[in-house]
Amino acid sequence: MLRWKYNWKRFWYQREDKIDLSDEWFLCDHDRDLEQYLCHPNIVPFESLTNTKCLILLGEPGVGKTTSLQLECKKLQECIEKDDQSIWEDLKDYHDVNYLNTKVFKSKAFLAWTRGSYNLHLFFDSLDECQIHIDNIGRVILKELKTNNYPIERFYLRIICRTGYWDSSLEDKLRKLFVRVREMIPL
Numbered sequence: 218m219l220r221w222k223y224n225w226k227r228f229w230y231q232r233e234d235k236i237d238l239s240d241e242w243f244l245c246d247h248d249r250d251l252e253q254y255l256c257h258p259n260i261v262p263f264e265s266l267t268n269t270k271c272l273i274l275l276g277e278p279g280v281g282k283t284t285s286l287q288l289e290c291k292k293l294q295e296c297i298e299k300d301d302q303s304i305w306e307d308l309k310d311y312h313d314v315n316y317l318n319t320k321v322f323k324s325k326a327f328l329a330w331t332r333g334s335y336n337l338h339l340f341f342d343s344l345d346e347c348q349i350h351i352d353n354i355g356r357v358i359l360k361e362l363k364t365n366n367y368p369i370e371r372f373y374l375r376i377i378c379r380t381g382y383w384d385s386s387l388e389d390k391l392r393k394l395f396v397r398v399r400e401m402i403p404l
Contacts, residue, residue: 231398
């Protein structure tokens with residue numbers, strides 16, 4: 218199967234906002250000063266979200282969440298502080314909690330970060346697909362973050378999930394730690 222990859226500039230918005238995509242409405246070009254006044258003020262490119270400590274990035278199936286965030290993760294690795302690290306984990310093949318703990322929270326990279334002084338950017342992709350095997354995966358991640366004395370002030374978390382599978386009760390609990398939720402604008 219041939220997959221085309223275009224370098225689209227993608228935008229995100231707050232879920233609470235209403236975005237009108239009807240009647241041939243097109244997203245204006247945020248990079249052009251002349252048209253900025255036409256744009257919705259809460260539609261932003263990922264670059265403007267990079268300093269947010271915890272982001273839940275939602276979107277419909279096939280809209281390009283993973284592809285977009287893989288590019289952002291790659292850009293991040295090129296421009297973050299020289300000691301900062303990023304970890305990308307695709308959760309769709311995770312079948313049990315022990316595997317998650319071993320692969321992520323007990324990994325060399327994660328443990329080195331807990332002992333170091335640099336920032337860690339952790340990307341969890343396919344939370345929705347992982348829920349097929351581990352129905353409480355979100356609560357497991359939350360418990361791991363809450364019960365351990367991790368240096369949260371040096372931690373950036375990105376969770377990628379399909380909109381319809383996102384657990385808003387998990388969002389409320391994560392919000393107490395440090396969360397913002399954004400949804401991808403369709404092309």
